[in-house]
Amino acid sequence: MIALQRIGAVLSKELIQLRRDRMTFGMIVMIPLIQLLLFGYAINTNIRHIPVGVLDYSHSGLSRVLIQTVEATQVVKFTQRFSALEAAEAAIANAEVRAVLIIPADVSQRLARHPTVGLGSPPASDELTARPVAQWLADGADTLVAAAIRSLRGMPLTELLDKPANRTTPTFEVTLLYNPEQRTAVHIVPGLVAVILTMTMIMFTSAAIVRERERGNMEMLITTPVRPVELMLGKIVPYIFIGAVQVAIILGLGHVLFQVPINGGLLQLAAATFLFITASLSLGLVISTLAKNQLQSMQMTVFVLLPSILLSGFMFPYEGMPVAAQSIAEALPATHFMRLIRGVVLRDVELVQMMPDVSWLALFTLAGLTLASLRFKKRLD
Amino acid sequence: MTELVIQAQTLSRDFADVKAVQGLDLAVEKGCIYGFLGPNGSGKTTAIRMLTGLLRPSAGEVRVLGLKLPQAADELRLRIGYMTQKFSLYDDLTVKENLRFIASVYALSPRAQKARIDELLDLYHLEAQQQRLAGRLSGGQRQRLSLCAAVMHKPQLLFLDEPTSAVDPQNRRDFWEQLFDLSAQGTSILVSTHYMDEAERCHRLAILEYGIKRADGTPEELMRNLGAQVVEIASSDPRRLKQRLLGLPQVVSAAQLGSRLRVLVDAAISDPVAYLSHQSALAADDALTVVRPSLEDVFVVSTGARSQ
Ligand SMILES: Nc1ncnc2c1ncn2[C@@H]1O[C@H](COP(=O)(O)OP(=O)(O)OP(=O)(O)O)[C@@H](O)[C@H]1O
């Protein structure tokens, strides 16, 4: 038998303590706010204005036009001019520039024979026509920069010579659903809900039991007739509301500041969030029964938080990860919630269509609560 | 025969290499105030924790209020109150909030809660502090709050672990008046202390040392059966005299009280005054008087023997 009155007693005690704990109270609002602004503005996988240099051997009018055309793509920004290859390489090594465009002395001939320019009377197999117009030397260590520079490989050069576009028909036509403008925030903000909830929910509850012990309240608490399950439930219920507030802050501000659409139903959203919040909270409680002090509980929280950020699909697509990483990801509530929230918010998916993720979160909560209650002994030894 | 609220046989508890409690036998009668008297580390807290079901004994049998421990610990919780040695209510809750929490956890109805809390605040003089955070209370107020919480559900048996360690003498006297009131209403009480005057107020007490019960009985019995006689010597040089007397095998102990020396002489000596005045250590003008034994003498005799 579980007594509602005792759960209520623990619950209202937690609320009072929370209200008096200004620091924690502030964190509830500040964490989602600051993280949203940081991630929303800083994380951008559409790279623009990469600082690059140029090494021009031709010194022709054509090379100046070429530079302008390349800069017009907005992918790169020419910040330096080099006269020797060694200087250019040194600048890349020092990270003064991320890449260098090397324009050869015979750039005019190369351009004239380039197939995209379309003067091409000589056949494409001709040794001379196959030569590119110029060369990029890029810092390949940063894969995002490298990919951006690579994307310039096939850039059209027709406007360079005031020629009408010699359009080629693409092999595939691509239609981008849900995020046609390819704005990173649309993908990041719903995922941020998962990351922030993982962080705050686990952090708050992982300290819950440990704190009773550290502050010397445990001996009194276990002398009272309160049952472990009642204690656990009383401790997580306030945080369910706090989690809901945080979700509202993230999605609401994300909608206002970054125009992130909320395509799914609010009820679906609430249900998905509830499942994830309870799963995170019960994980926090399990940590709390394992940790000996608050420092340990923080360390264990970070231990869960890092893979939740890296493996849940927040940063990198789940499909691209090796199988071992995928199986770790599958165990984390954040991965399942990441699928749910992106599905609901961006693609208007109903939860019934995502039952595997829904049931995993529900089972995780049940298992966590049971484990925490079993591990919590009403004894001092 | 009267009903026993606590029965323990050969109760023991080890922590790694420390034997905190060894072979403790206890029989506490209903309605009695039973004292645990012992120095720091003598196992008082450990014994109380075993009797409240918070610690499992390494060996021995315990029955509290007829319930066998540790199996029936959950049932026992509803019928006992426990005031821990260290303040264990919430510092960041007010007096009233703490009491409300306790009342709800013991499932008092909202109506009963209010009445009971008001009654306790009045009884233990805490009305003025009811909105104050528990962490900001004085030692005496905090101790009264702990007592309020421990008696909230009117337990039949109350455990108090050094309840007066941070309390001034006046407050201690008041506190003991309140304990006698509870006792008169039929509550049995087990209280630990290291104050002699408090131990003397108990109906019965056990003297603990190194986890072993050295003696037990009513304070009068203990003083009557003291295996020594007490002589006070007024001396011009009590320090030197003490050193010399302690060398005698028949002198159990000698303690200086200002210019006097309190000497415990083995009971086998029929006339301790004559025995002492024949000692060369004594000066001619030293005055000897036989005095009534105190509980402290009992404590010294029962614990000193083995520690020396
Ligand atoms: N949890 C524990 N782990 C290891 N040793 C312990 C533990 N609890 C108590 N002890 C040891 O058991 C012995 C008895 O301790 P206990 O706290 O019962 O003494 P006490 O009579 O209450 O002392 P005090 O008057 O200082 O409160 C001590 O030596 C103590 O170090």
Ligand SMILES: [Mg+2]
């Ligand atoms: Mg103690």
